[in-house]
Every structure is written in C-alpha cells, then in structure tokens.
C-alpha cells in the first residue's frame with residue numbers, strides 16, 4: 001500500500017500522541033494544578049522564606065536572641081535593630097527569627113506526629129473494621145472531646161511547663177481528627193476491587209493497608225497536616241501568650257507576644273508585639289493557602 | 305471422565321442488616337442462600353441471573369473474600385485430594401489462593417492508581433516465593449505479552465490505559481500465579497461490544513493454553529451460549545436451573561430462565577419470539593417471598609408455589625443431566 005502524504009501526517013500525529021500521552025505522569029498533573037493556583041504559590045514562597053530565615057537565623061542576625069543588653073532597652077526600630085529591642089534590650093528581629101524555629105517546629109512537628117499516630121490507627125482500624133474499629137473510634141472521641149486548655153493546665157501543674165509537654169498535648173488532642181480522616185478514606189477504599197484482588201492473594205493486612213491503600217488516602221491527610229500546622233502554631237501562640245505554653249526563657253512567637261500583656265508595652269512600644277503578631281498571621285495564612293491549593297489540586301472531583 | 309475441581313455444598317452467605325442507634329442486627333441479606341454446585345476441571349461454567357441475585361457474593365465466597373455463613377467449599381486437587389476451604393485457618397489458605405483467582409467487573413477500580421502495573425503485581429509474586437526482581441519482571445512481562453500488550457507497559461500507571469487494556473491487566477493479575485480456576489465476575493460487561501469480543505476471545509485462548517477452569521459470571525445470557533459448557537441460573541441467592549448450555553436454550557425447564565432467554569435480543573427478524581416480561585422488581589433478599597421465591601413474578605405460578613419451596617431436582621434432557629427447581633415440570637425425576 002502506498003502511503004499518501006496525509007497518511008504520513010496521521011502517522012506522525014499518532015506517534016506524537018502516543019509518546020505524549022504516555023509521558024505525562026500523574027504527579028505532574030497535580031504539581032501543575034498547584035502551580036496554577038496563585039495564592040498557593042505565593043503562600044509557598046513566603047512559607048519557604050520564613051522557614052529558611054528561621055533556619056539560618058544566626059547568619060542573618062549578628063545578635064544573640066537571649067543576651068540582655070541594658071544599654072539598648074526599648075529602642076524603636078532602627079537600622080541596627082529592624083524590629084527594635086525589648087524591655088531587656090534584646091533584638092526583637094533576632095528573637096522573631098529564633099522564635100520561628102521553635103514555633104514552626106512545634107506546629108509542624110505536632111501536626112506530623114499526630115498524623116502518624118492517626119494514620120497508623122485509622123488505616124488499620126478502618127480496613128479491619130469490627131471491634132477494633134469500634135474501640136478506636138470511641139477512644140478518639142474521648143480524646144477529641146477533652147478540652148485542650150484543661151489538659152494543658154493539668155500537665156503544667158503536674159510536670160511543669162516544657163516544650164515536650166506542649167507537643168504531647170497537641171498530639172493527644174490532635175490525632176483524633178487525623179484518625180477519622182484516615183479511617184473514612186479506608187472505609188471507602190477497602191471495597192475497591194484492587195484491594196479485593198490483593199486479599200485474594202492472601203497478602204498480609206499490613207502490606208495491603210499501609211503499602212497499597214495508604215498512598216490513595218494521603219492527599220486529604222496532607223491537606224489536613226498543613227491546616228493543623230497553622231492551628232497548632234496559633235494555639236501555641238495563644239497558650240504562650242497566657243504564660244501556659246513553652247517556658248518563657250525559650251523564644252517562641254507566642255512568648256515574644258507575651259510582653260503585650262503589659263498595658264504599658266501594648267500602648268507605647270508597638271514594635272515589641274506588632275511585627276511578631278504580623279509574622280504569625282502571615283505564616284498561618286500562607287500555610288492555609290498551601291493547604292487550600294493542595295486540596296484543590298489533589299481533589300479528583302475537581303479535575304479539569 | 306469429568307472430575308470436579310470445586311464442590312459447593314449448601315453454601316450460604318448472610319449479611320447482617322444493622323439499624324437503630326445501637327446498631328442492632330435487625331435482619332439478614334440472604335445474598336447466597338444454600339447453593340449446591342460442582343465445578344468440573346476444564347469447563348466453563350456460566351453463572352447467570354439478574355443484578356443483586358448474589359452472583360458476585362458466591363464468587364467471593366469461593367475465594368473467601370467474604371466468609372460463608374454456612375456450608376462447605378471443597379477443593380479437589382489434580383491428585384484427587386480434597387480440602388474443605390471454609391474451615392481452614394487464614395494462613396493455611398495460601399496454597400489454595402494460588403489455585404483460585406478472580407477477574408473483576410469494574411476496570412476503573414480494579415487497579416491501584418498509585419502504583420505502576422509492576423508495582424502492584426509484584427507483591428503477590430514475592431509472597432509466593434519469586435524472589436528475584438528480574439524473574440518477577442519476566443513473569444509479568446511474559447503475561448502482558450500473552451494478553452497482547454507490550455512488556456514495557458508494566459512500568460506505566462493505570463490511568464494511562466483504556467478500559468479494555470485495564471481489563472487485560474486484571475487478567476494478567478489473575479494469571480500471575482498460574483491458577484487452576486478463575487472466577488470471571490462480569491469480566492467484560494463494562495466494555496464496549498467490540499472490545500468485549502476481543503477480551504472474550506483472549507480469555508478462551510488463555511483457557512486453552514493454561515488448562516484453566518472458569519466460573520463465568522454474567523447477567524447477559526446472550527454471551528454465555530457460545531462460551532459456556534454449562535450454565536447455572538441464579539435467582540435470589542439460589543440456583544434455579546443448571547444444565548448444559550445448549551439445553552438451557554433448547555429445553556428450558558424453569559420459567560425464570562425462560563424469561564431471561566426471551567429477553568435476549570435476536571438479530572434474525574423473521575424468527576419471532578414472544579418476549580416474557582417479568583413484572584415487578586427482584587424481591588428484597590432480606591425478606592424473600594414464602595414458597596417459591598419466584599412466585600410473585602412467575603407467569604405460571606399456581607397455588608402450590610405460594611406455600612411450598614421447590615427443591616433443585618435432577619431431570620434428563622437430551623440425555624444430559626438437567627437440574628431445575630420448579631413444581632410444574634412434568635418430566636420424570638432422576639435420582
């Protein structure tokens with residue numbers, strides 16, 4: 001058969017289509033959708049800047065966040081002290097940078113650890129069902145209905161304030177939400193036929209639910225991790241502001257904000273609390289933008 | 305001489321129906337309600353019936369994907385060793401899981417979207433002792449070629465394939481441990497008619513090449529005639545007729561099968577058949593009707609049908625065994 005030029009053209013198009021349609025990977029679609037979301041990208045950029053600035057704080061600031069300098073107390077922002085100095089002469093900008101380390105560590109760390117606990121329990125219980133599921137569900141309800149602030153007060157009065165205690169409380173009260181999310185996903189996934197197929201090979205429960213099913217449950221969980229990071233950072237700030245959070249000698253965003261309890265400072269020295277408050281708000285907002293972007297880009301029902 | 309590969313005796317699968325605040329069991333869905341069935345080595349046994357009559361559940365019960373509430377499923381090996389499967393511990397099932405496999409209905413949920421084909425198929429192979437990666441790749445590659453796909457496809461994700469291709473990958477998965485019996489659960493119903501034919505042909509080819517036995521589940525009696533050696537017709541969790549596929553069409557005994565067959569579209573316009581339209585829906589398997597479960601819809605129902613449950617009896621048509629459960633069959637019963 002003689003090939004006309006049209007035939008050849010079709011062959012080319014077909015070849016190109018085959019190559020193209022097969023080179024597009026699932027991941028790249030999610031990434032490109034995320035990148036199309038302006039707010040999420042802006043959020044991601046600012047988020048990265050704040051995290052990098054906190055990590056490399058010693059390079060960015062010549063001051064020690066803890067060193068008291070009584071000669072330069074309560075100075076307004078200047079070229080030397082971008083955010084001014086506090087009542088004991090410490091550079092507020094430096095403290096915000098170093099405080100970011102701890103605050104972000106607490107927020108992200110608690111969110112990730114509670115996700116790990118929630119996923120570990122939720123996947124297994126959701127897949128297995130039966131009495132394991134019922135018990136896990138009741139336990140999570142107990143933890144979720146426990147008021148955080150009372151837990152904090154209790155633990156602070158028993159063991160004293162510490163970073164570890166605060167994180168432990170965040171995880172205790174936070175894993176329930178993650179657990180429910182993971183469980184709900186598993187309940188719908190376990191009826192999928194590929195799961196039935198794996199079961200028909202008699203693969204172990206662990207392999208089936210953690211290796212084969214979990215990746216398909218991850219995207220809502222990722223969204224939830226970002227959102228709870230924001231929430232934990234806010235809660236830490238709130239608790240530290242009240243003096244119940246991280247011990248005051250460790251700089252965190254909440255502890256820096258703590259000085260605003262003094263009405264004198266609140267009225268006269270705005271730089272001691274204003275910038276840090278702004279940083280907290282911006283950071284939390286960015287994390288929320290990222291979360292929203294992730295949700296939109298991974299939600300299969302919104303695929304365009 | 306026909307030899308059994310699987311013997312089902314009085315298999316029942318009941319799902320509890322829960323309701324109320326305390327999640328109490330208020331009744332049971334009798335999805336499979338006392339099935340006796342022998343499947344012979346090397347045959348294609350069709351399992352037909354309306355949606356919801358329990359075909360999938362019966363198939364899953366054979367593989368113990370759902371636990372039978374009652375009854376026995378006995379596997380007979382090539383050497384005539386019999387093993388009752390439902391009473392085995394989970395881990396003792398493993399040698400039989402290799403022999404019994406399933407191909408699913410829905411090509412969209414039958415493959416894991418997060419893994420490449422190789423990624424999701426390699427774990428079963430690993431579990432059954434294929435330890436080197438090269439060997440696993442070779443097995444899967446060979447099977448892909450056996451179903452007319454390219455070897456390289458094993459490194460692609462499911463979303464890159466069409467429905468027909470996915471279904472063939474599902475077949476690869478069922479074949480990868482060299483099984484003896486495959487439950488094909490409406491393996492082609494979700495596909496285009498042209499692709500259906502392709503996949504069916506492939507299935508028959510594979511059967512010949514690998515000495516397979518099929519339990520071929522379908523709700524479409526027009527496909528089964530050419531594929532199946534025997535056909536079992538199911539209604540509300542029970543088998544109502546079981547015979548050679550030719551006899552089912554020529555010497556139909558049960559009114560329900562008659563109705564199903566009359567519903568098959570005929571290409572030949574001259575051949576006028578009277579279509580029997582079944583009235584009403586399939587009754588709920590939670591509260592099946594008293595007497596013959598088919599009586600509310602049966603065009604031939606008599607008084608006896610409302611009170612007495614017909615049992616599956618053995619008759620002979622065309623010199624072949626022919627089982628049916630209906631009060632109104634005027635053939636001599638064979639013991």
Ligand SMILES: Nc1ncnc2c1ncn2[C@@H]1O[C@H](COP(=O)(O)OP(=O)(O)OP(=O)(O)O)[C@@H](O)[C@H]1O
Pocket residue numbers: 319320333334335353354355356357358359360361362523589
């Ligand atoms: N896990 C379950 N829990 C409760 N009821 C179930 C479950 N699985 C199936 N059923 C019920 O059992 C009955 C038989 O279902 P089954 O899926 O076996 O039907 P089927 O013949 O395969 O139908 P289809 O042709 O639609 O696939 C249905 O009434 C169904 O609602």
Ligand code: SF4
Pocket residue numbers: 558559560596597598599600602603604605606609614629630631632
């Ligand atoms: S027993 Fe009666 S109701 Fe049932 S199929 Fe036969 S004739 Fe119909």
Ligand SMILES: [Mg+2]
Pocket residue numbers: 359360361409489490
């Ligand atoms: Mg079905």
